[in-house]
Amino acid sequence: MSRVYNFSAGPAVLPEEVLKEAAAEMLDYNGTGMSVMEMSHRSKAFEEIIETAEADLRELMNIPDNYKVMFLQGGASQQFAMLPMNLMKNKVADFIVTGQWAKKAYQEASKYGKANKIASSEDQTFSYIPDCSDLPISEDADYVYICENNTIYGTKYKELPNTKGKTLVADVSSCFLSEPIDVSKYGVVYGGVQKNIGPAGVVIVIMREDLITEDVLPGTPTMLQYKTHADAKSLYNTPPAYGIYICGKVFKWLKAMGGLEVMKERNEKKAKVLYDYLDQSKMFKGTVVAKDRSLMNVPFVTGDADLDAKFVKEAKAAGFENLKGHRTVGGMRASIYNAMPYEGVTALVEFMKKFEEENL
Numbered sequence: 272m273s274r275v276y277n278f279s280a281g282p283a284v285l286p287e288e289v290l291k292e293a294a295a296e297m298l299d300y301n302g303t304g305m306s307v308m309e310m311s312h313r314s315k316a317f318e319e320i321i322e323t324a325e326a327d328l329r330e331l332m333n334i335p336d337n338y339k340v341m342f343l344q345g346g347a348s349q350q351f352a353m354l355p356m357n358l359m360k361n362k363v364a365d366f367i368v369t370g371q372w373a374k375k376a377y378q379e380a381s382k383y384g385k386a387n388k389i390a391s392s393e394d395q396t397f398s399y400i401p402d403c404s405d406l407p408i409s410e411d412a413d414y415v416y417i418c419e420n421n422t423i424y425g426t427k428y429k430e431l432p433n434t435k436g437k438t439l440v441a442d443v444s445s446c447f448l449s450e451p452i453d454v455s456k457y458g459v460v461y462g463g464v465q466k467n468i469g470p471a472g473v474v475i476v477i478m479r480e481d482l483i484t485e486d487v488l489p490g491t492p493t494m495l496q497y498k499t500h501a502d503a504k505s506l507y508n509t510p511p512a513y514g515i516y517i518c519g520k521v522f523k524w525l526k527a528m529g530g531l532e533v534m535k536e537r538n539e540k541k542a543k544v545l546y547d548y549l550d551q552s553k554m555f556k557g558t559v560v561a562k563d564r565s566l567m568n569v570p571f572v573t574g575d576a577d578l579d580a581k582f583v584k585e586a587k588a589a590g591f592e593n594l595k596g597h598r599t600v601g602g603m604r605a606s607i608y609n610a611m612p613y614e615g616v617t618a619l620v621e622f623m624k625k626f627e628e629e630n631l
């Protein structure tokens with residue numbers, strides 16, 4: 272068996288310790304004589320798994336008591352519809368469009384009410400975060416929506432927008448648990464777990480209680496109402512049980528690593544190695560405005576599509592997987608989530624140096 276350095280944007284690298292534990296428990300979870308995949312979601316064993324997962328997540332993120340945690344399905348993309356169906360009481364929401372995911376959320380919301388694009392960075396291929404200190408927030412906006420870390424373009428909000436008192440809703444799929452956040456500044460924090468937490472199939476939604484009501488758009492399906500899931504503690508129907516179990520293991524791993532302050536330091540240290548190299552390289556260039564750089568997703572280019580392709584091919588042969596950039600940006604992207612070790616990033620940079628020497 273040999274493991275590669277996996278720079279995939281998602282589904283992405285998971286901590287090896289977690290995978291090994293899951294493997295060891297595959298046939299017999301904790302003396303139950305069965306895999307977590309095979310057990311009732313109403314069983315004592317699973318109840319403990321989901322309750323522990325929630326408690327650990329609350330501890331890691333310091334989630335205030337007046338917020339509910341929900342483990343849902345449908346991907347982050349389903350939230351693009353579920354959020355407006357549940358939160359658009361005035362049928363108005365403001366969107367800051369900083370990439371494809373924010374744009375999709377904006378487009379989907381416009382099916383249910385008036386979605387306003389109050390700022391965008393599309394004019395420069397989403398390579399920066401717009402100034403959000405004094406935006407034209409709508410008087411009657413039910414919420415202001417952002418995608419906090421732009422997985423495809425590699426930008427991240429370093430400061431939350433001034434929403435002028437309106438509820439902030441944030442898609443944190445690709446920066447979930449990468450650093451501490453102040454949950455109380457948001458109405459909703461949500462994300463698909465397959466970027467930085469666990470296997471595809473689970474979406475975690477952290478929502479302030481007063482936003483969870485029966486007052487939803489007419490025709491909203493039971494399964495798409497937050498109240499359904501909040502009231503049933505994510506057990507209204509069969510949840511993505513195995514995925515939640517793995518997320519729980521990752522929460523334990525994060526706690527053992529020292530929590531989110533430590534992860535932030537680690538992530539900054541890892542990203543710095545790569546950005547420092549990119550800043551002095553004569554061949555590779557980062558594509559993002561320096562102040563808005565993501566710690567998680569690092570896109571870069573050589574400026575020559577053939578050379579990019581050669582790099583991706585040779586990197587793969589050397590054990591660096593999934594470095595090809597998103598089709599809309601081209602070039603390369605290294606996603607360096609929590610579970611990517613420091614050694615993975617330094618090894619990549621050494622490989623890039625060598626490639627640069629050989630091909631310049």
Ligand SMILES: *Cc1c(COP(=O)(O)O)cnc(C)c1O
Pocket residue numbers: 281345346347348349372418420421422442443444445463466
């Ligand atoms: C991957 C991603 C999504 C889409 O997630 P799905 O679970 O595939 O629907 C949405 N937002 C962000 C920021 C992402 O990185």
